[in-house]
Amino acid sequence: MVIIIGAGEVGKGLARRLTAEGHQVKIIDNNPVILADIESKLDVLTVAGNGASASVLLQAGIENADLFIGVSDNDACNLLSCAIVKQFNVMRTIARVRSEDYLLPDRSHYSNAMNIDLIINPDEVAAIELYDLLENPIANSVADFAGGRLKLVGFRATIASPICNRTLQELPELGFSDSLLIGSLVRGNEVIIPRGDTRVIPGDQVYVIVDSASLDKLNKLGGIAARELRKVVIVGASRVSFFLAEKLKNSGANLILIDQDEARCEQFAAELEHATILHGDGTDITMLNEAGVNEADGFVAASQDDETNILSALLAKEQGAKRVISLLRKPQYIPLLAHIKPIDVAVNPRLATINAIMRYVRQGKILTMATLAEDKAEAIEVVVDSESVLIGKKLKDGFIPRDILLGAIVRENEVIIPKGEDELRANDQAIVIALKDKISKVDELFSRKKPPFGLKQFFGSL
Template sequence: MKIVIIGAGVVGTTLAKYLAGHQNSVTVIELDPTVATAANNRLDVSVVTGSGALPSVLKSAGLKKADMLIAVTPDDGTNLLACAIAKQFGVRKRIARIRSDEYIGIPSELDLEELGVSIVVQPENEVVERIRQIVELPDVTQTANLQDESVYMRGYILREGMPLCGIKLSDFNQHPHYSPVFIVTVIRQGRALIPSGDLSLCAGDEIIAVMPKTAFGNFKRLLNVDEHKLGKVIVYGDSVIATKLAVALRSDVKRVVLVDPDEVHAREVASQYDGIEVLHGDCTNSEVLQEIKAGSSDYFIAATKDGEDNIVSALMAKAEGARHVAAIRDDSRYASLFETMGLNHIINPRKITSAKILESIHLLPMGSLIKLKNLDLEITHFQANGSSKIIGKPLKDFRLLDSKEIIVACILRGDQLILPDGETVINDEDRVMVLCPKKSVATAKKLFI
């Protein structure tokens, strides 16, 4: 495919690098000459310097011959206008990153499809939804979504008294009461166990389960967490994400406290929304954390515009006694270090946005879905195609899989979830989740190319 990307920020360059690496012809348009030069030096793509809202620049980038436009500049107007021009140029798929609610939702009277946008991605909304998914299952250890958010993968540590304790996997994965929730692996005492049918679950096990989104309520009931609303969640920040998150959590949590470092903004939010306690304060100050009783919160979520402040305030809240803490940070470096220091979750908005765009155009990267903490194991996603070595034969016929070092954990075939056995045959376009050590990911990948 020929693809034009407008915007050479982190999201734009991430998309360009991935798409160019998968036999696509990619051209990037960037307004800032310095950023354009850096992208040209770093990426194996064509780079055009200029405004993505100008027809002359779009023509010079070859938009008239393009199959797809992805507009991810910081300016909504530029992204919308570029899509409108692309529609007139005959480009089939036109994706725009839109931040303002003015253009989307019930208050808006605009038809974005008519304007030229075929797929809309709202970064703040995507981040809020991801955090809500974490908060609705507070002790979740691992999270990943597939199939346009319609399939969930979740990790959870079992405790005494849960309905799952004592159940054999053969009974669980075949019993209609539990279907369609599949347990794809069990981590016990630091070891990932092969999910054989005679394995019984017990307290202390960490299970990794896959399910359709529609079965998530059933999964929560199996964990005895369905009826328990969190008592208190503190959201710290003056960002759009912080405000949207606090508003969204009102229906999920008994008490939502928004701590805003900007006093004027705090007053505006307090006057606009009911059901939220809005306070003014700086949560990098331990006295403020004590005043708001951060230690009594079920969740403390740091969502300011400064990623470093988010890390610091979340770790300080954890030290005060907050049960769970999460921080928003655009930089993924040192994430594992921060987790060892007590951070439960680090949310990267740019990574979420890039993944959402690739998912929306059915080009989700082959790569790690979940890195199992404290283990050298990954659950990795691959997609089979017509030339893949793994299609057309029963899994038991592959020597690589027979070694049990590489395990096919689950198959997504259209809307169907399949728990495979030795007789299972993988088809073209199946999405396959594989459990293997990090060193074996490259070997597993050879089965799908």
């Protein structure tokens, strides 16, 4: 059983994901109206009360919980409740913490003292996602696998993409067969796990598994020229901006940050010696021109205000910024981006936090996971069990169902983009893409003991 305190967007999003995977979920929150609304929409139980109260936790059945997640709006409550539930032998605890008061100088002071397994900061998680998107100019989503040796990169196919109007079996003719594999396509509302005769058309959202050393080939695949990240302009002296600037420190990029608040500018100037801080309005064209946004390889709108971010991003693109990314805190704004073409991609800190927590929740045989196509499919990294039904079976023999794709194999120090003659071995790390309703089958395939009734019967049942 999983107990969540906090019925906000993150709490609801986690409950939706967890119940879809078959977990029993209970949510604790002080607001009975919000809880009643959640119960009417999700298969969860709710308890009204203070999540840091032992009596409320007992009422929720904390002694039977395997996982506790604190994502209320109160950082102290999240931390304290995680410490309390450890006294009831809850195996794993996660606390979302926004305030830097609990993160600096070292969050381990709290995690060690309170025995909290994971303290997660949404601004830091969003900054990591922004950095990955800046580093990969073709991408509208990026996820690391195999400790960063492989990446799952999503991008929108255009008429300029060499793969457009071609089938996947034609990739070798284009020189793309050894270092990358197209793992899935999203076409309208349909998610496609592709095969050799699948054709890519303009407008498809393409997800590619690629060796990190071959990202230049991925840019060519998408029809984009590779470019260095020489100059980055950030609007907004937010904590997301600070974490992003820290990650960019060693990139060699000329970093310029704009903010209207003079005190914040002075603070950032003292903390970020490698950046140029400009006091001004990020939605003012004169200010953007002073920052040289027309020469920017990357522009990030990361203020605290979504409307400011959208407007500054639109202006930056109009002035010539090559790659424009906007931070959007209101999830209802994300679908609008499909109609705002100049903005290349948006990052939502709440959604990034949900994804990061879910990656941690699913640790075990599953090493890493990433959601695709608005949660309709998943890419997961699993350890192949010594008794998996797939061991010793060649891929060309068709023992993996059509709705599940083996995208890569990591065997010790070797990264393998699999072909028909390849086969799995015990303890391989396999990167697999599957439709949401087939995820449980992935565990059966890669972890299940050999069935007593024969392979053909087993695979026929999938």
